[in-house]
Amino acid sequence: MALNRRNFLILLGATTGATALGTLPSACAAQPVLGDKQNQSEETFKLPPLPYAYNALEPYIDTETMQFHHDKHHAAYVKNLNDAVNKYPELKRLSAEELLRNINNVPEDIRNTVRNNGGGHVNHSMFWEIMTPDGGGEPTGAIATAINQAFGSVDAFKQQFNDAGSKRFGSGWAWLVRNNEGKLQVISTANQDSPLMEGMYPIMGNDVWEHAYYLKYRNNRGEYLNQWWNLVNWEEINRRFEQAIAR
Ligand code: MN
Numbered sequence: 356m357a358l359n360r361r362n363f364l365i366l367l368g369a370t371t372g373a374t375a376l377g378t379l380p381s382a383c384a385a386q387p388v389l390g391d392k393q394n395q396s397e398e399t400f401k402l403p404p405l406p407y408a409y410n411a412l413e414p415y416i417d418t419e420t421m422q423f424h425h426d427k428h429h430a431a432y433v434k435n436l437n438d439a440v441n442k443y444p445e446l447k448r449l450s451a452e453e454l455l456r457n458i459n460n461v462p463e464d465i466r467n468t469v470r471n472n473g474g475g476h477v478n479h480s481m482f483w484e485i486m487t488p489d490g491g492g493e494p495t496g497a498i499a500t501a502i503n504q505a506f507g508s509v510d511a512f513k514q515q516f517n518d519a520g521s522k523r524f525g526s527g528w529a530w531l532v533r534n535n536e537g538k539l540q541v542i543s544t545a546n547q548d549s550p551l552m553e554g555m556y557p558i559m560g561n562d563v564w565e566h567a568y569y570l571k572y573r574n575n576r577g578e579y580l581n582q583w584w585n586l587v588n589w590e591e592i593n594r595r596f597e598q599a600i601a602r
Pocket of ligand 1: 479
């Protein structure tokens, strides 16, 4: 749920609605470093383990790409997000998803960091789960029906999704979202921007940053986009579709 600033402050337990998050009293922003060291093992946001082995997605995604993608790239987003919220301990009460839905209420000095690294954390946490070595094939369940209704056919949907990924200049993501009108829609975002920031729910997304495919596919993003469908975990995507409707 997106919150207005007043409700955002209430959620954070601020005592007065007049306290702008961007101008928190310095006493609040500069909490004593007490406990900082021992808290390092208890960071707010944690790197989720991969739900399968590094080599499980071969031959479509190679082992080395998975190692770097998860252990270096995703880990860095988590670290940077933790470093940012450590400046504003009140923000630790919010999930990464809530921070993104309310990105415009996040203190300005860490807003871009939360946008990029909170987005990176949430996007990748989804990404690992919507892939599986037993994936691919035709979609099943409610999402299959909904995709056919929205796009005419599964092939037409895949085409739109791959187009969104190919045409994203530079780095970003291709998405299937449930938009504000409750309709399925294919979009793409730049960098690590999350559809959550626009009030849309990300049902599935493919990472088209070069770090996701370059070791194996080099500059051939189109081939990566085609092969990626062999890994898609329709069961998890059906679960996310249910979540999108329920919220
Ligand atoms: Mn990535």
